[in-house]
Amino acid sequence: MIRTLAVAGLLLVASPGHGLGVRDMIGRDVALAGPPARIVSLVPSVTEIVFALGAEDRLVGVTDFCDYPPAARRKPRVGGMLAPSLEVITSLRPDLVVATTEGSREETVAQLQRLGIPVYLVAAHRLADVWDVIARLGALTGREAAAGHLVAGLRARVRAVEQAVAAGSRPRVLYVLWPEPLIVPGRESLVTELIGIAGGRSISASEGTDYPRFALEAAVARAPEVILLANHSASTGGIDRERWRGLTSVPAIRDGRLHAVNGDLLHRYGPRIVDGLEQLARAIHPEAFR
Amino acid sequence: MSPGARLVAVLGVLALVLLLVGAAALFVGSAALSPGAVLAALTGRTGARSIESVVTLSIRLPRIAVAALAGGALAVAGVAFQALTRNPLAEPSVLGVSGGAAFGVVIGQSVGLGFGVLGAAGLTAFAFAGAVVAAGAVYLVAGAGRLSVQTLLLAGVIVGLFFASAITVVISFVDVNRLGGVIHWLLGNLATIPPASLGLFALTAAAGLALVLPHARELNLLALGEEAAQQLGVDAERLKLQIFAGAALLTASVVAFAGPIGFVGLIVPHALRLLLGPDNRLLVPAAFVGGGIFLLAADTVARSIVAPAELSVGVITSFCGAPFFVWLLRTRYRALL
Numbered sequence: 338m339i340r341t342l343a344v345a346g347l348l349l350v351a352s353p354g355h356g357l358g359v360r361d362m363i364g365r366d367v368a369l370a371g372p373p374a375r376i377v378s379l380v381p382s383v384t385e386i387v388f389a390l391g392a393e394d395r396l397v398g399v400t401d402f403c404d405y406p407p408a409a410r411r412k413p414r415v416g417g418m419l420a421p422s423l424e425v426i427t428s429l430r431p432d433l434v435v436a437t438t439e440g441s442r443e444e445t446v447a448q449l450q451r452l453g454i455p456v457y458l459v460a461a462h463r464l465a466d467v468w469d470v471i472a473r474l475g476a477l478t479g480r481e482a483a484a485g486h487l488v489a490g491l492r493a494r495v496r497a498v499e500q501a502v503a504a505g506s507r508p509r510v511l512y513v514l515w516p517e518p519l520i521v522p523g524r525e526s527l528v529t530e531l532i533g534i535a536g537g538r539s540i541s542a543s544e545g546t547d548y549p550r551f552a553l554e555a556a557v558a559r560a561p562e563v564i565l566l567a568n569h570s571a572s573t574g575g576i577d578r579e580r581w582r583g584l585t586s587v588p589a590i591r592d593g594r595l596h597a598v599n600g601d602l603l604h605r606y607g608p609r610i611v612d613g614l615e616q617l618a619r620a621i622h623p624e625a626f627r
Numbered sequence: 628m629s630p631g632a633r634l635v636a637v638l639g640v641l642a643l644v645l646l647l648v649g650a651a652a653l654f655v656g657s658a659a660l661s662p663g664a665v666l667a668a669l670t671g672r673t674g675a676r677s678i679e680s681v682v683t684l685s686i687r688l689p690r691i692a693v694a695a696l697a698g699g700a701l702a703v704a705g706v707a708f709q710a711l712t713r714n715p716l717a718e719p720s721v722l723g724v725s726g727g728a729a730f731g732v733v734i735g736q737s738v739g740l741g742f743g744v745l746g747a748a749g750l751t752a753f754a755f756a757g758a759v760v761a762a763g764a765v766y767l768v769a770g771a772g773r774l775s776v777q778t779l780l781l782a783g784v785i786v787g788l789f790f791a792s793a794i795t796v797v798i799s800f801v802d803v804n805r806l807g808g809v810i811h812w813l814l815g816n817l818a819t820i821p822p823a824s825l826g827l828f829a830l831t832a833a834a835g836l837a838l839v840l841p842h843a844r845e846l847n848l849l850a851l852g853e854e855a856a857q858q859l860g861v862d863a864e865r866l867k868l869q870i871f872a873g874a875a876l877l878t879a880s881v882v883a884f885a886g887p888i889g890f891v892g893l894i895v896p897h898a899l900r901l902l903l904g905p906d907n908r909l910l911v912p913a914a915f916v917g918g919g920i921f922l923l924a925a926d927t928v929a930r931s932i933v934a935p936a937e938l939s940v941g942v943i944t945s946f947c948g949a950p951f952f953v954w955l956l957r958t959r960y961r962a963l964l
Contacts, residue, residue, distance in 0.1 A: 419807045422935035424658035442808040
């Protein structure tokens, strides 16, 4: 972890006469006039991290989907992730926009750059990347120490989960990102890694890419022992459990191991991802948390 | 009034309206600039990197240009397809030609064509190929030769549905992180595009217009029927090929730069026919300016009605176009069906 922070710190090297040069998470060089003081976040996870670091005074704009912490709702909004308003972003006079390779459109990034606004891209496919995002945002906002504490605390909680489930079996888990069409976490998904840490084996762990579509009968054939249904905010309402209850041949259904988990925790890579991990571990290994 | 004077008068009035709508659009947007600030930016009284001049000159102005150009191109494509098929309800989206062009663009995107002027040129080429294939398919499905109004529309619907399915096949293999972008484009969105791409868009649209505009008089003769037109000295086959290429190019350029935006080619030509009559010599240039007015107005609504979020302009044109289509069908063209 200390190494991660040191690397992030090294990336903030002053280039002579031209303020700061930093490199973002996909290796793009981003030229900054100085330490960013007016940041627009186009990523809900980034918004959560900036608040968790206590750097929210530097956040001048967020997306419509930045709903956590509640105070984020009071920041000026720039529209959705797919088509944020260039006008609103420009009028907020940001010295840095943070976007993602997963959800922001490349056009948006290109348009902002054309307007002379530096764009920093983040992405997280592994838990280690989450620590990296936190460290990088800490370095960008001058909150390195807070980032260090935050990551250390989160990692300690991850270790506690690992220890709690270490002795147990590793049940087969079907994680349902979206029920219809059935979308599951694949090989490159952070959720797949989290299921492993929580003491389960995702039945879709070897599927291609990050979020593949998956045939229901393939899911049934792999006989999951636990089924986890992710819910998505309040906007999509409750989870339809009924359509799963009919699959009585599936061990998870037979044993009543159909659980809801909070997708907002598990699909974002903010500090709350560890809350999500703990929720996963409790669902997969209830016996370890009695 | 002589036809020439009438043309000048009509184009003058339409150009004035376009200018007024364009000017009004410069003052509307989610950045909530005061009219004074916009004026200051326009007259160069603000710094080049000030919010006022970036929003006004680098965000709003290029988008207004794209809207006017795309609307004009689609409206002329509508007039051209209507004359070509002698079917008053023909239009790029109704005929499935936009769908074919969209399929071309999706294929282009999935083989990695992206941004920059080269990417845009490649996507335009793919869109043109898709538009030609779709229009050819409509022609074959409807049965070459004398096309009845219903058969042609039905063929257009079938081809459109086919390409819509083909697009879904392609996008089910698109990386989930790019899916949102592809769907956003499929809804038909005008965006601020870089100057080089805007130049390319203007060139392709101009090329399409150049294929149609000089033949407006012959299109009038074609309306009498192909044999009659031949007897009056029109090389009907050659004319049809040129008009077809022009309309496909106009459609393809818009689809490549803004996505499939429906019904502009229906609404604008018909509104203008009500005002000006059926003479294509007047209608083709008037449609180019009138289409610009309509799409510009629609896009200004789209980008301000749910600010700071934006609606897709394709949604607005479809909401206007679908009822308009029904109205045309039930009133003016009842006898044709």
